[in-house]
Amino acid sequence: MTDPTTTPRTISARLIAKLESGLAFLSLLCFRRPWIALGILALLTVGAAQAARQRLSLNADLAELLPSSFESVKDLETLKQRYGGIGYVGVVASHAEPDVLRRFVDDVAPRVDALASVRSVDYRKPTQFLRDHALYYLDLDDLKIVHNRLRTRFDFEVAKRNPMMLDFDDEEPPSVDLSDIEKKYEARSDQAWMRTQLDDEYYIDVEKRRIALLAKPSKMSVDLAFSRQIVGEIQQVIQQSEPTHYDPNLQVQYGGNFTKKVDQQDMIEKDLNTGTIVALVLMVAYLLLHFRRVGAVALIMIPLVMGLSWVFGFAAIVYAQLNILTGFIGAILLGLGVDHGIYLLGRFREQWQGRDAAEDAIRIAFGNTGRAVLIAAFTTAVGFAGLGMSEFRAFREFGVIAAFGLLLVVVAYLTCMPALLAVAVRMGWQPRSAKAVQQSLYARLLAKRPGLLLTVFTAFLVFSMPWVSKLEFNTNFRALTAANLPSFQLDSVIDGLLGHSQTPVVVLTENREQSRFVATTLRERKAASDSSTIHLVATGDDILPDQQMEKQTIIQDMRKMIDRLASEKMGPDDRRKVDRMKRLVAAEPFDRQQLPDALGRMFFPDRKDVGDFVLVYSSVDLSDGANVSRFAKEVRGIELPQGGHASAAGEPMILADIFDLVMQEGPPVLIGTVLLIFLTMWVLMGKFWRACMALFPAMVSLVATFGLLGLLRIELNYLNIVLIPVLVGTGVDGGVHMLTRGASLDLVNAADRASVPIFGALATTALGFGTLLMAHHLGLNSLGSLAVVGLAANLFASLVGLPSLLLVVQRWRATRA
Incomplete structure (x- = not known):
């Protein structure tokens, strides 16, 4: 027969009784030795606060929400190591005439570029270079077509000058029009990015009277102090340039990754500080109304602040940084923690029968109600600990800090409040008596x-x-x-001025052949689906065309023919086309060292080897989770011919x-x-x-x-x-x-x-x-x-x-x- 003293229900009752007696013993110990208890608790609080002040910081970077083991995080780190800072400080000037805006950015760009914290400044497109070298970007077969057309026109003009050829007077001259070739290349996906560079030399919207300048920092935006420094320095340079001297209506705004990081950090800190102050004021007002004693407010708030100090000290030791989720842990524990103080002090007030029976009130309040407080807190902490099992770093860290933090706050109440009550009672304080009244409505x-x-x-x-x-x-x-x-x-304004997103995804490759293969694969994926999330694909291979020496031979022959044509005898339309052709055939072959800075910096940072990455621009709003997930699936997982796969790096991959x-x-x-x-x-x-x-x-x-x-x-x-x-x-x-x-x-x-x-x-x-x-x-x-x-x-x-x-x-x- 089962011994009734060993049934699960009896065992549970015994555990509850031991818990209640243990809490009563702890609270009485602190009540009887208040100064020792408060001294020990104060030392712990000072140490925790010091650790939090020295080591704890807030980092709102979304990359901090994922574990460092994730491929997207590793790839982003690789990208940063290879090419330094990611993103820009964007400067947008507006509300002035286009010529004024161009003059303004022409003047301020060198001053911004001179800053030690700025790696480069981008404000003018390589428009003229791309136009002048257009023939080199044609396929060899298409260049031969252009050559043949020019040869036909050249032969016609030579024959026309021959006095023996009298029947050319009424014959229509062969056209040197290249519009069909241009249309062909307008439809080609490998030319899409370059087409965004051919409209205006500046990043300008003439109709809306806006112009953009992008400063690329020398470090990463993860460094908040550096972000503040560079944003401040650029703003100072702009202010010293006195924009209103160019036009009284000229306005300047700042954007880009670095500016957004600083602004968001400031907003979060301001909101949290303001919210905390207002919350404390409202809580104090309510506690005064609830307990009708000023001392009651101190008895509840001092242990709460002490417990929160321990929580931030714990977070500083374990994690050193708070992310965008754990940054709110103080506000959450402030709301949860104050509950326990109200329950404990309320029960103490209810049991108060005078100074002689103070220990009995402590025993009941912190034993019986303390048990309920601890059970509720422990149960909630277990719930938070459940989040700690998540692979999602933001959930995991939040769960761990919240679970331990809630228990620390409860420990602060169970130890500090009895000691404070002891000091208060000895000084003559007593709670407002809970009067025996009729039942409430x-x-x-x-x-x-x-x-x-x-x-x-x-x-x-x-x-x-x-x-x-x-x-x-x-x-x-x-x-x-x-x-x-x-x-x-x-962001949307700058993206519109650029013709694409400021921050493309970067597919990392090791050589030119891999880059070409990845770019081709991505373009095929885009062409295969009307719902593709890919907008543009660009690589260094696109701006360094192949077969330049073979093309140069053809172009030189074209130059000889152009030089012998008497364009002054042609009609206005043909003369304009021939004059354009003269500029085109004057171009020479080029390599990465001869590229304009705007192209060189984008595709060959520090003029490194060709083709070690591909830029991919999205056609959808990547702030939406479903969109960014689709985009990531389309960009990722490209199997390389040599084995392995190409890695896609960038904030969109983190978001996905x-x-x-x-x-x-x-x-x-x-x-x-x-x-x-x-x-x-x-x-x-x-x-x-x-x-x-x-x-x-x-x-x-x-x-x-x-x-x-x-x-x-x-x-x-x-x-x-x-x-x-x-x-x-x-x-x-x-x-x-x-x-x-x-x-x-x-x-x-x-x-x-x-x-x-x-x-x-x-x-x-x-x-x-x-x-x-x-x-x-x-x-x-x-x-x-x-x-x-x-x-x-x-x-x-x-x-x-x-x-x-x-x-x-x-x-x-x-x-x-």
Whole structure:
């Protein structure tokens, strides 16, 4: 027969009892030795804060969201090592006449180029060079056709001058028109990039009166200090050039990778700083209203700040950098952490019977309620740890920091708050007494009409469920950026002036033959599909044509014929064509050393060997995840004849991997996280039904949240999706505390007493996240939107759904018994 003292339920009860007694012992130890406890905690806090200040930084680079083992990350690093900085500082001048704009960039370009931080300046296309050397870019057979036409015209002109040939007077002279040849090459994909260089010598839009100048830095934009330096130096050069002296209306804007990095970093820091200050002010105001004691605010906020310092110290030691997701960990833990302080101090106030019984109040508050706090925090931490299993670096680091961070905040409350209470009580402070009053309207309604409340909540849930299907996931990466900043909006303007994207994908190859093979393959892929994502393909092989010596022989023969033609006797149209032909045949063969700087820098950095990369420009908006994934599939995986495959490098490849990884891992990771939370809750609560009831507010409010998001057209994205375990955690908090109170009181009184701290905890969390709605950064703003909707659903489920369900079930069981 099984020993009843060893059943799983009894073992669980024993563990819970030991946990409660252990927490009571720890809190009493800190209460009895407050100065020793505070001294040790202060040393830990100072050390953590120092580590965070010295080592921790924020890096909003999207490449930081993936593990370094990913091929796209490795390829990007290879690209940086080979060719230095990627991207530009873009300068766009506007609102002046085209001639004024050209003069302005002609003047400022040499000054920008003289900066030590600038590797090169690109503001004029190699238009004249490409036009003058057009014959060398023809295939040998086509050049022979042009030669034959010229020979025919030459023979006609010679014969016409011969006095013996009298019948030429009425004969139409053979044409030297090359329009058919030009049309043929306009349709060729290997000439597409060069055609973008032939319209105007400047990157200018005459109609819209805009012109662009691109400065290529000598380092990478990952170095934030360098990015600030070069952007500042270029802005200073432009300001010293006094643009309004060229035209009073002339305006200058700045864009490009480096400018965007600086602007986004500044916006994130400003939004976070502003949001944190406003959140703290609102939290303090609410805590004053809730506890009616100034000291209560200090008792809650000091351990919270201490715990957050430990969290950032932990992050500094383990990761050294925060990415665009983990950068918000402070705001998230601020909202979650303050809940625990409200629960603990609220229970202490409730148990306070005077200074002589202070230790009893500590024992109950930090033993019983402390157990509920620790169970809720540990369960939420397990949920965060589930994200830590993801291969997606952003999720993994967020999960690890959030899990450990939440537990550190709880440890700060369980140790620091009792010590602070001891000091406060000895100085004569005491909490505002919890007066014995009649049941609240909430409790009376719950006692009389639990079925009605459950019906209302069920109706709310049923109403929200159909809208879940309307919830969308925003795959546009602009949701992660400060896309509303002028430097981000200037991207499309600069791309339009260039005729293509500023930052193509670079396919890395080892030699000219590989480059030619890759370029041909990509062009074939583009031609094979009307839905191809490829716009242009360009390589050094395109601008260094083959068979130049053979072509030179033909061109020299053409020059001799041109020189002997008497163009002054021709009609205006023929004379113009012959004059153009004279310029064409005057060109000489060339190699990479003789290319204009604009071409040489683009295809042969530092005049390195020919053909070690191919530039691929997209025809679709690469800020959209689905588009960038299609583009990556089309550009990647080209098998080389010699074996192996060509690697495609660039930020779009990073974005494609992020999209694919989130789509692949997101659902199973989130489902696994919820299952881990449930299993943990089952173990800690001891009973299956208690675990289900504790999770009830979290699960039903999550369904309601998704429905409300669909109704309000608030989208999930790569950033705010990490709030899902946060919302589960806040729901678990409410459920655990309601059930913990219900174990020692009847359900109505338990709900009545638990409702105030539950409301306070969720309200302060909502205040913390709600301030993000003021953020200009789209990612931060989306966090605030999702949090406010989710916390409102949590509050309804915790204070209406769960207690009414428990009471209905309890009374149903009683009637059956």
